[in-house]
Amino acid sequence: MLDINHRTYKIPTHPTVVVCVDGCEPDYLGQAVATGQMPWLKKALATGVGLVAECVVPTFTNPNNLSIVTGVPPSVHGICGNYLFDTSTGTEVMMNDVKWLRAPTLLAALADAGKRVAVVTAKDKLRKLLGHKMKTGICFSSEKSDQVSLEENGITNVLNLVDMPVPDVYSAELSEFVFAAGVKLAETKQADVMYLSTTDYIQHKHAPGTEGANAFYRMMDKYLGRLDAMGWVIVLTADHGMNAKIGMDGQPDVIYLQDWFDTIIGAGRARVILPITDPYVVHHGALGSFATVYLPEGVSASEIQRQLSAVKGMELVLTREQAAARFELPADRIGDLVVVSERSKVIGTSAARHDLTGLDAPLRSHGGVTEQRVPLIVNRQLPGLDHSRRFRNFDAFDLALNYAQ
Amino acid sequence: MLDINHRTYKIPTHPTVVVCVDGCEPDYLGQAVATGQMPWLKKALATGVGLVAECVVPTFTNPNNLSIVTGVPPSVHGICGNYLFDTSTGTEVMMNDVKWLRAPTLLAALADAGKRVAVVTAKDKLRKLLGHKMKTGICFSSEKSDQVSLEENGITNVLNLVDMPVPDVYSAELSEFVFAAGVKLAETKQADVMYLSTTDYIQHKHAPGTEGANAFYRMMDKYLGRLDAMGWVIVLTADHGMNAKIGMDGQPDVIYLQDWFDTIIGAGRARVILPITDPYVVHHGALGSFATVYLPEGVSASEIQRQLSAVKGMELVLTREQAAARFELPADRIGDLVVVSERSKVIGTSAARHDLTGLDAPLRSHGGVTEQRVPLIVNRQLPGLDHSRRFRNFDAFDLALNYAQ
Numbered sequence: 001m002l003d004i005n006h007r008t009y010k011i012p013t014h015p016t017v018v019v020c021v022d023g024c025e026p027d028y029l030g031q032a033v034a035t036g037q038m039p040w041l042k043k044a045l046a047t048g049v050g051l052v053a054e055c056v057v058p059t060f061t062n063p064n065n066l067s068i069v070t071g072v073p074p075s076v077h078g079i080c081g082n083y084l085f086d087t088s089t090g091t092e093v094m095m096n097d098v099k100w101l102r103a104p105t106l107l108a109a110l111a112d113a114g115k116r117v118a119v120v121t122a123k124d125k126l127r128k129l130l131g132h133k134m135k136t137g138i139c140f141s142s143e144k145s146d147q148v149s150l151e152e153n154g155i156t157n158v159l160n161l162v163d164m165p166v167p168d169v170y171s172a173e174l175s176e177f178v179f180a181a182g183v184k185l186a187e188t189k190q191a192d193v194m195y196l197s198t199t200d201y202i203q204h205k206h207a208p209g210t211e212g213a214n215a216f217y218r219m220m221d222k223y224l225g226r227l228d229a230m231g232w233v234i235v236l237t238a239d240h241g242m243n244a245k246i247g248m249d250g251q252p253d254v255i256y257l258q259d260w261f262d263t264i265i266g267a268g269r270a271r272v273i274l275p276i277t278d279p280y281v282v283h284h285g286a287l288g289s290f291a292t293v294y295l296p297e298g299v300s301a302s303e304i305q306r307q308l309s310a311v312k313g314m315e316l317v318l319t320r321e322q323a324a325a326r327f328e329l330p331a332d333r334i335g336d337l338v339v340v341s342e343r344s345k346v347i348g349t350s351a352a353r354h355d356l357t358g359l360d361a362p363l364r365s366h367g368g369v370t371e372q373r374v375p376l377i378v379n380r381q382l383p384g385l386d387h388s389r390r391f392r393n394f395d396a397f398d399l400a401l402n403y404a405q
Numbered sequence: 406m407l408d409i410n411h412r413t414y415k416i417p418t419h420p421t422v423v424v425c426v427d428g429c430e431p432d433y434l435g436q437a438v439a440t441g442q443m444p445w446l447k448k449a450l451a452t453g454v455g456l457v458a459e460c461v462v463p464t465f466t467n468p469n470n471l472s473i474v475t476g477v478p479p480s481v482h483g484i485c486g487n488y489l490f491d492t493s494t495g496t497e498v499m500m501n502d503v504k505w506l507r508a509p510t511l512l513a514a515l516a517d518a519g520k521r522v523a524v525v526t527a528k529d530k531l532r533k534l535l536g537h538k539m540k541t542g543i544c545f546s547s548e549k550s551d552q553v554s555l556e557e558n559g560i561t562n563v564l565n566l567v568d569m570p571v572p573d574v575y576s577a578e579l580s581e582f583v584f585a586a587g588v589k590l591a592e593t594k595q596a597d598v599m600y601l602s603t604t605d606y607i608q609h610k611h612a613p614g615t616e617g618a619n620a621f622y623r624m625m626d627k628y629l630g631r632l633d634a635m636g637w638v639i640v641l642t643a644d645h646g647m648n649a650k651i652g653m654d655g656q657p658d659v660i661y662l663q664d665w666f667d668t669i670i671g672a673g674r675a676r677v678i679l680p681i682t683d684p685y686v687v688h689h690g691a692l693g694s695f696a697t698v699y700l701p702e703g704v705s706a707s708e709i710q711r712q713l714s715a716v717k718g719m720e721l722v723l724t725r726e727q728a729a730a731r732f733e734l735p736a737d738r739i740g741d742l743v744v745v746s747e748r749s750k751v752i753g754t755s756a757a758r759h760d761l762t763g764l765d766a767p768l769r770s771h772g773g774v775t776e777q778r779v780p781l782i783v784n785r786q787l788p789g790l791d792h793s794r795r796f797r798n799f800d801a802f803d804l805a806l807n808y809a810q
Contacts, residue, residue: 034655250439362439
């Protein structure tokens with residue numbers, strides 16, 4: 001048994017893979033299965049278990065990937081966004097550094113327990129966090145698959161293994177490479193446990209049921225079918241959902257929150273942080289449905305909460321304490337207010353600070369409570385599982401190791 | 406001035422049309438405008454006013470059409486579904502008869518005030534309710550456009566006027582006929598005020614942004630552009646939104662509520678009513694996200710409320726009094742409990758009583774609070790309008806007559 005972050009897990013006896021499909025709103029699967037495009041998944045749902053789970057809010061990539069591999073919410077592991085305001089230095093920084101991680105991962109624990117663990121991510125930004133303290137095993141990204149070394153990644157010649165060129169960071173192939181690598185690692189028996197994590201480039205552009213989305217899911221279905229055929233226990237989940245975020249005029253439906261604060265309490269006095277921010281913003285313009293706000297001394301959070309709640313398009317405005325309790329977030333890293341917009345709305349800082357020229361499709365994005373529903377699918381029966389419990393995407397390893405073996 | 410149901414309206418000085426686009430989730434418009442398919446609407450939004458309003462819950466056709474033409478919620482006009490349990494006779498009946506209507510309509514009042522009023526609906530089921538007590542004017546449906554008479558409809562030879570054959574009741578043409586008739590009535594100067602109401606056949610089958618939906622909205626845009634060019638004030642709204650209602654297996658995601666009650670309190674003791682029910686159920690199988698329940702003597706509504714609220718997929722379970730207050734419904738017509746399911750879920754009676762063989766596309770439906778957002782668009786500036794107020798689709802005539810003239 002492993003005891004990690006106060007949850008216990010059995011050591012797996014079958015090869016086991018947890019797949020995190022970035023931005024996989026459950027309707028992507030439903031539409032693709034309904035129209036006959038995912039024969040493997042249709043069979044897996046008929047013979048295994050298909051649950052809809054809740055992911056972590058903010059419904060962003062880093063917090064949820066870390067929750068899945070630690071089995072706990074951000075209040076425990078510390079990663080509450082892709083991006084944060086570091087109060088100790090007064091600077092805004094990416095949250096990719098392992099110094100922000102407060103909890104050990106199951107991946108490292110499984111490696112310590114003698115399992116051959118392989119982690120493949122689409123973008124390199126997640127790789128170090130996911131591979132933290134993995135003393136053995138394989139850990140690389142599609143993005144930098146041409147730069148792997150035994151020392152850093154536990155593997156060489158990934159491009160030869162996968163037989164694909166390094167994909168563009170803005171492409172469906174960046175995710176396909178993850179699946180293709182997973183299948184090759186399984187075929188060459190280099191791993192007992194895998195964690196595969198894709199990118200949501202396709203989901204940001206294509207709605208469920210459209211050909212752009214269906215092509216992605218047909219591709220995925222084929223690779224997962226091959227893993228299944230090799231006897232792998234497969235748990236499929238997602239970091240977050242995805243929704244259209246445009247107004248009736250077809251433009252992004254944005255609440256510019258820094259501009260609002262500048263008007264209400266004076267220019268530059270509040271600091272609005274958008275934790276969706278990362279270096280790859282072409283497909284969403286750093287616009288999501290979640291923001292945190294640091295207020296200056298002397299401004300009442302509860303008074304601002306009252307005023308901001310009245311702004312049309314706001315789903316929730318919570319104080320630090322309320323947000324930390326409701327969403328299980330680290331209170332020391334989320335600002336004085338947490339702001340969530342409605343399903344079709346996104347939150348920006350100032351109009352002048354968002355470059356939307358890269359958006360070549362109507363905006364789709366995430367971050368809010370309206371993107372909290374995600375798949376949690378296992379290609380096995382799960383005897384003894386209490387179906388009335390609240391399921392989270394970070395129960396993926398619990399289902400995989402404690403019920404599916 | 407007209408004083409109708411305790412709201413006042415100015416007599417219009419310009420030709421004015423209110424258009425109710427059945428099932429028009431705002432994203433249909435956003436996706437179509439974003440991809441250049443609705444040039445008229447793009448211009449109307451730039452030069453007029455585009456609001457998102459809340460429709461009436463239950464988010465069904467009859468309650469909302471009657472709210473739009475009376476300016477008040479169902480608590481006042483009495484039409485709270487397409488279908489209800491008539492407690493006086495102990496039978497389940499369609500709510501199309503004018504005997505259920507408790508409030509006068511603006512359409513009849515405008516006709517009484519000397520305006521030439523024309524009402525065109527897609528399906529005939531709404532015609533009598535909408536035309537109630539209209540002593541003059543035109544009122545007919547596409548569905549029965551070959552059966553009009555001066556006595557009953559105030560017009561003859563509609564097919565000649567519109568120059569289209571009678572459309573099939575399951576077709577996009579059933580709605581196109583409404584728009585085409587509106588344009589012809591305007592061109593031939595037979596009306597000063599029109600109410601045009603379509604059917605959601607297309608919206609039940611096609612998601613926003615898909616070609617099936619876009620073709621409908623291109624068609625609509627062309628007709629509304631022609632009305633605009635003739636100088637008509639146009640208010641565009643909807644009776645309700647529309648969402649995909651399937652599970653990851655591609656099948657309708659149904660909570661069979663009669664089966665649940667039969668298990669909990671005994672077979673046939675509770676009576677589950679689905680107010681979406683109408684004679685035309687091929688495209689939704691009578692599955693929506695709203696139900697009412699009549700409980701037998703001696704069963705505690707609050708105890709059942711507690712148990713049913715715990716069922717996964719339930720958005721709201723309200724007692725009669727709670728639902729009447731929250732959704733402004735007539736308490737004497739909604740049963741002991743009102744049940745609303747989540748965005749992707751629908752409520753059925755018993756599995757055996759729903760014929761889903763007619764569903765030839767993944768289910769899309771409505772009825773719940775997740776389908777409450779609708780467009781409220783006016784092709785004019787609205788000087789003096791307070792944009793902070795809560796907008797309802799049944800403010801359409803208020804905006805048209807009191808602000809847009």
